[in-house]
Amino acid sequence: MKQKKFLLPESEIPTHYFNIQAVMPNKPMPFLHPATRQPLKPEDLYPIFCKECADQELNQKDAWIPIPEEVRQQYASYRCTPLVRAYELEKALGTPAHIYFKNESVSPAGSHKLNSALAQAYYAKEQGVTNLTTETGAGQWGGALSYATKKFGIDCAVYMVKVSYEQKPYRRSIMQTFGAAITPSPSMSTRAGKDILTRNPNDRGSLGCAISEAIELAVSTPNCKYALGSVLNHVCMHQTVIGLEAEKQMELAGEYPDIVIACFGGGSNFSGIAFPFMRHNILDGKKTRFIAAEPYSCPKLTRGKFEYDFGDEAGMTPLLPMFTLGHSFKPASIHAGGLRYHGAGVILSQLMKDGYMEAVDIEQMDSFKAGVLFAQTEGIIPAPESCHAIAATITEALKCKETGEAKTILFNLSGHGFVDMGAYDSYFSGEMQNYHVSDEDLARFIKSADDLNK
Numbered sequence: 001m002k003q004k005k006f007l008l009p010e011s012e013i014p015t016h017y018f019n020i021q022a023v024m025p026n027k028p029m030p031f032l033h034p035a036t037r038q039p040l041k042p043e044d045l046y047p048i049f050c051k052e053c054a055d056q057e058l059n060q061k062d063a064w065i066p067i068p069e070e071v072r073q074q075y076a077s078y079r080c081t082p083l084v085r086a087y088e089l090e091k092a093l094g095t096p097a098h099i100y101f102k103n104e105s106v107s108p109a110g111s112h113k114l115n116s117a118l119a120q121a122y123y124a125k126e127q128g129v130t131n132l133t134t135e136t137g138a139g140q141w142g143g144a145l146s147y148a149t150k151k152f153g154i155d156c157a158v159y160m161v162k163v164s165y166e167q168k169p170y171r172r173s174i175m176q177t178f179g180a181a182i183t184p185s186p187s188m189s190t191r192a193g194k195d196i197l198t199r200n201p202n203d204r205g206s207l208g209c210a211i212s213e214a215i216e217l218a219v220s221t222p223n224c225k226y227a228l229g230s231v232l233n234h235v236c237m238h239q240t241v242i243g244l245e246a247e248k249q250m251e252l253a254g255e256y257p258d259i260v261i262a263c264f265g266g267g268s269n270f271s272g273i274a275f276p277f278m279r280h281n282i283l284d285g286k287k288t289r290f291i292a293a294e295p296y297s298c299p300k301l302t303r304g305k306f307e308y309d310f311g312d313e314a315g316m317t318p319l320l321p322m323f324t325l326g327h328s329f330k331p332a333s334i335h336a337g338g339l340r341y342h343g344a345g346v347i348l349s350q351l352m353k354d355g356y357m358e359a360v361d362i363e364q365m366d367s368f369k370a371g372v373l374f375a376q377t378e379g380i381i382p383a384p385e386s387c388h389a390i391a392a393t394i395t396e397a398l399k400c401k402e403t404g405e406a407k408t409i410l411f412n413l414s415g416h417g418f419v420d421m422g423a424y425d426s427y428f429s430g431e432m433q434n435y436h437v438s439d440e441d442l443a444r445f446i447k448s449a450d451d452l453n454k
């Protein structure tokens with residue numbers, strides 16, 4: 001019998017996060033204070049984030065950051081996650097490629113997001129913080145943080161993008177089950193939300209707006225900090241447990257990936273699977289290709305512009321050097337809610353600029369077609385976000401079929417889609433559509449960032 005799953009015992013849960021900043025040939029450009037335009041210091045972030053996260057955010061020195069024992073203990077309820085050889089998918093495609101996936105859907109929250117949520121909740125508790133606020137798009141991050149805060153005895157308030165609040169009522173229930181308080185965003189409970197609703201009472205929200213609301217609550221409430229589920233450097237770093245495990249598991253399988261693929265919202269699960277392997281490209285001359293799969297309707301890496309922009313719609317965050325569609329970008333209401341963010345993480349943007357990674361854009365219908373094939377072959381119904389990674393993997397596997405090359409492809413299955421069956425319904429009923437963004441529309445939104453770089 002051929003070995004399908006490559007498993008590691010709990011004792012192999014990584015002891016350190018990998019901080020790629022320390023080995024990047026070109027360090028990320030500094031975050032800028034929005035008013036003074038001066039480079040940010042960790043202290044500037046302390047009012048918003050936990051101290052440890054703020055320090056990690058700007059740490060360009062230490063390649064390895066110890067994972068607290070309490071966090072490893074919580075990881076033990078679902079890590080190490082399985083690495084799986086997708087034989088059935090390979091067979092269905094008739095490809096000579098070897099396809100592996102790292103299954104992050106097995107976490108209590110159903111996605112990779114818990115890897116950072118547990119770390120952030122722990123650091124908050126250590127610092128004496130009693131409340132965390134956050135935003136959530138598809139509800140995955142909110143679910144993860146709700147669970148993580150429960151584990152460490154912290155109260156959690158979640159602003160959920162209104163379109164997802166309506167599309168994904170069960171994600172809301174999951175957060176409630178784990179004990180969080182949920183508000184649809186934009187809401188009238190913050191100035192940021194009020195401003196947006198006054199301009200357009202029918203606004204259905206965006207991650208950018210929900211972020212503004214959560215930050216506003218955090219800075220105006222004592223003992224309350226803000227936690228972000230993607231984009232930021234410390235979040236991307238927490239996710240490297242994925243790739244560090246995968247590295248050992250690929251070794252068990254006797255292979256090394258030629259191509260590593262993940263879907264891309266702000267970049268955290270991509271960072272998680274990619275950075276540990278990318279360090280060998282940077283340090284040891286390996287030639288692995290890294291492919292980020294983003295939605296066609298939110299194409300920051302393929303059609304965005306590298307420049308300073310705000311991380312949120314209301315312009316409350318520092319200025320970040322990143323590939324962006326402009327902080328005023330209004331993404332279409334695709335079902336992959338976690339991929340509807342206007343920018344790419346700062347580290348990822350620099351790596352993209354320096355040619356260490358590539359990006360492809362995937363049409364919504366193609367992503368679901370790929371997801372359905374994966375479900376029928378491998379037996380896991382993927383999250384709509386993860387479907388993008390699968391679609392990109394299938395494209396590469398079919399190229400191998402043409403050339404006859406048996407490449408080794410590793411992709412990250414960022415989450416399962418059990419709470420997204422409404423999206424699958426829409427695909428099967430023929431209601432689903434693709435969303436195209438014209439160059440003119442993109443240019444109009446990107447101008448909101450251009451204006452900050454004058």
Ligand SMILES: *Cc1c(COP(=O)(O)O)cnc(C)c1O
Pocket residue numbers: 111112113138140141229230231263264265266267268269270338339383385386414415416
């Ligand atoms: C949030 C989410 C994503 C996108 O976020 P990244 O930070 O880019 O990883 C992808 N997949 C799932 C399942 C998610 O919940």
